[in-house]
Amino acid sequence: MIPYVRDITFDYGACDQVSPLIRRVVANNPGPFTFLGTGTYIVGQGEVAVIDPGPDLPEHLDAILAALGPGETVTHILVTHHHSDHSPLARPLQAKTGAPIYGCAVGVQAEESTIKTEAGADLGFAPDISLCGGGAVLKGPNWTLEAIATPGHTSNHICFALHEENALFSGDHIMGWSTTVITPPDGDMTDYMESLDLVKARGFTTLWPTHGPPVTEVTPFVEAYIAHRRAREAQVLAAVAEGHGRIKDMVPVLYAAVDKRLWPAASRSVLGHMIDLVRRGLVTTDGEAGLDSDYRLAG
Template sequence: MIPYVRDITFEYGACDQVSPLIRRVIARNPGPFTFTGTGTYIVGRGQVAVIDPGPDLPEHLEAILAALEPGERVSHILVTHHHSDHSPLAGPLKARTGAPIYGCAVGIQAEESTIRTEAGADLGFSPDISLCGGGQIIEGQGWTIEALATPGHTSNHICFGLKEENALFSGDHIMGWSTTVITPPDGDMTDYMESLERVKARGYDVLWPTHGPPIRDVTPFIEAYAAHRRAREAQVLQAVKDGHGKIVEMVPVLYADVDPRLHPAAARSVLGHMIDLVRRGKVVTDGAPGIDSLYRPAG
């Protein structure tokens, strides 16, 4: 089982010093996809980076600016991905501070659907400086951040490693309170599993997700996260072998312990597994795999 970490103490709009180099301000946008809300991180002293400014809430913008000490300035705005609980405030924050926006532009447009699987998408997100592919080093006064490409949750997801604390700002790639939604075509299960291994190999001491508290027992947590996905894949494959070839038939059974409001998103994650299983030749379907396709065992 995943050793979830969900205990977090905070006040909306307040600035908490959570490590020697990291401050956090949480936006008032709680919900089934955001937990207690978006945690915006301020890194450094004097010259600071802001990670995931969050939703376009004027009160949150003012809270971020109020968290700055006299004489401090924002030199970098870093965005993990383009969902509406992460990136929309980047523009207003840039307008107030003059800091450039770093991230990866939207690459794959989500298909039209009446099913809500996330907090929404900021499809117009377009950073000033592209970090697609990862590996770029961003430096400020007393801090060094490396961009780490982690596609899977979205095609443009970037995590940010803080060298001085061997910490990773993991966005929605790894969260302590919940598993991550994988919604094709922008989300990709094959990419996601590879990205998990990439993070694990780095040996970080702590993960700071955008939602919820930090993850401090990193390697066991990532291993449990990956094992959960593999177990879910095995359940999906078994369901197909048992003759349940429709995703809509599987979700209420496979996700019986999950908030029903998240079942539509869960169906998209099952589709992510199906696409991966079709790629690997374990499941077949007529035509391209889709949410309404009929699946059957290969062979």
């Protein structure tokens, strides 16, 4: 079982000092994919970085600007990925502050679908400075942020490590309140599992997801995240072995305890597992792996 952390105290639009170097302002955009809203983080004092400005809400922009102290300036705007609850406010914030936008441009375009699997996509997102591939180190007074490429939830997902606090701004890669949706073709289960292993190996003390409270027992939490995915994979394989090779027949059983509003998104996550299993030679299907394919065990 994943030891979810969901307790968080805040007021929309208020600025909370949540660690010596981190402030948080939560946008009023709660929903099934955003939990209680987008948490925008302000890192440092004096010259600061803003991580995940959030949805294009004028009141949230005002709240971020109001959170700045006298004489403070935004020198970096960082975006973990291009979903509409993370990136759209980057350009309006830049218009107010002049700060460059850092991130990774949209790579794989999501296929047209009537299935709502996220809060929406900002498909025009294009940073001023590309961090694709990770490794870049950004600095300000008394703070250092390292870009870590974590594809999986999206092809362009970037996490940011704050060296001074051994903390990771994990975007939607790892969230305390829920598992992460993997939606092919932009989401990729193979990449996602490798990215989870990468984060685990770094030994962070704290994870700061964009939605919800921090994760402070990081290693066991990430291990539980990985175990959950492997358990789901085993369930999918068992369903296929029993002759239930269609994704639409698996989801109501595998996700019986999950909000039904998320079942369409869950079907995409099962597809992510199927694509990964086909790549690994454990499952086979005729033609390309898709939502309506009929799957069977290989061999």
